[in-house]
Amino acid sequence: MTIALDAMGGDQAPEMVFEGAEVALERHPDLCFLFVGDEARLADLLRRHENLAAESEIRPSESVVTGTDKPATALRQGRRSSMRIAIDAVRDGDANGVVSAGNTGALMAMAKTVLRSLPGIHRPAIGSLFPTMKGETVMLDLGANIDCSAENLFEFAVMGDVFARNVLGIVEPSVGLLNVGIESYKGNEIVRAAADLLRTQQLSIKFHGFVEGDDITAGTVDVVVCDGFTGNVALKTAEGTARLYSEFLKATFSESVLSRLGYLLARPALSALRERADPRRYNGGIFLGLNGIAVKSHGASDALAFANAIGFAYDMATHGFNDAVIDELNRWYAGQNDEAKAATR
């Protein structure tokens, strides 16, 4: 199981990439790595991470896609970039997946161009996990597709269902469509048409119906489906709210001598809280629907966050995520054909 790592992407690259790989290797001893980047620097780092050396290879690149590069620019000018060469390794069969903490838009654009979409998937999406009252929820799309059709949302639901089932191991995951109310007449035409598709599908998707913004963290469903505009705003609003609450809490504990003392006593429990709510646990914009596995790690990733992103790529490859999506979609199209034949009889 080899994962190609864009060793130059992310604020703390390349050191953080090696440290993250080390953590991931402890968790999954069968992992091998293909580090892509500045050859001299990477060779030096690999010497300093002895336990990685046996299972790692270095592939040189000539440039780095920056955080401000437009996707189209990165596509045109970044053919010899660490990001691109890492993706190429997946296409060429040299790696089972790619992880990068670089520019999200550029990574998606390159991955779409190089790997192409899975058969039956019109628009790959970005998914991630949210912490909830009950555990965690998969949500997609988080920003790859600004405008979506009902069919796009339906395909996201198929991918979210397969991810929850195969990768997270949830038995009969429930799938909800994000809307402004739970009643069937709520929302715009697109979400209502997507709900119709999900209600009538003969696949194994357990469609819950519409869910609202507060259902995401309530854990009402295992999979939340939405367009990329709404999903991106919801994700960032949740991050901002968690940050606000945590700031308020910090201020609260420094308010008086007693509350400072209370903080000291509760500190171990509060550290556990921080860990529980730690966004790094859920790090990884998981690219779903590509003909190859690609995971985006947050630009500000540290080693732990990067290791978690590698973990998602590993799990998707191990559990045959892409093959399962293709199977589901084949069943869907076969059902559609049967219906079409029945209708013309």
Next chain:
Amino acid sequence: MTIALDAMGGDQAPEMVFEGAEVALERHPDLCFLFVGDEARLADLLRRHENLAAESEIRPSESVVTGTDKPATALRQGRRSSMRIAIDAVRDGDANGVVSAGNTGALMAMAKTVLRSLPGIHRPAIGSLFPTMKGETVMLDLGANIDCSAENLFEFAVMGDVFARNVLGIVEPSVGLLNVGIESYKGNEIVRAAADLLRTQQLSIKFHGFVEGDDITAGTVDVVVCDGFTGNVALKTAEGTARLYSEFLKATFSESVLSRLGYLLARPALSALRERADPRRYNGGIFLGLNGIAVKSHGASDALAFANAIGFAYDMATHGFNDAVIDELNRWYAGQNDEAKAATR
């Protein structure tokens, strides 16, 4: 200054409405109330709230709009409902504004039909305040308009700007458009066209540009503008995240004897935190762009929350919110006409 109160709307009505009015009267001694609802029950309640009696009037109604009534049904069948008669009082000049904790969709539908939109406003919106790192932010639309044009968003920006300036007293409020990135090429055609309108306007709006979901609670701008689908999802996602964090915190403090002791010591400060983050402080879906003032209080409102909603109606009436919006739009249309004349010369 008379506010008409839908005394039958909300989970805890009508008692809560009278208690809320009492709190509001303490804050604004010049307030008068028009309670609309079941005459016998309200007369009984008014006897028990002696300090309200002198400044209050009861207006009987024959029915109540329920939480599950569709807006169209409420419009057709609710002509003698407490909600409708309270709104009628504003149209007829018997009240300066109306507050209801009843069905949001029905309230907006009735208010639009009875009061109509302000001249120059094509779509009234629902706004509210969010707590932020720096204080508070006005956000609109929160769900009145699922699909919006660039012109709709522009009008929301005008109303948000006037609200921040006149009602909240913010000098030169900054206005941001909610998007999936801050770069000018990000988002869909509608937000980009709205940004163009805001960049070129000759009004007093200080346009900041695009903001992202986490900018809402960061307090990056004083006013956040978005369509009602996105705004509703963002609002509910923020509420859900705050609830999740607060549940995590509760669990944290009960984890060990030490953390329970720590909780006891920090309790006063933690109560202050709860109050600071208390959604009741910001209660009130403020209807903006109607030819009359209407405020929606949360269905689960208690007296304090309802008093805050009355406070918004009072402040909007006192500060001449609607006249200021009309003035701004007149300036906008005059500028458009000048441009059109200049172009034909």
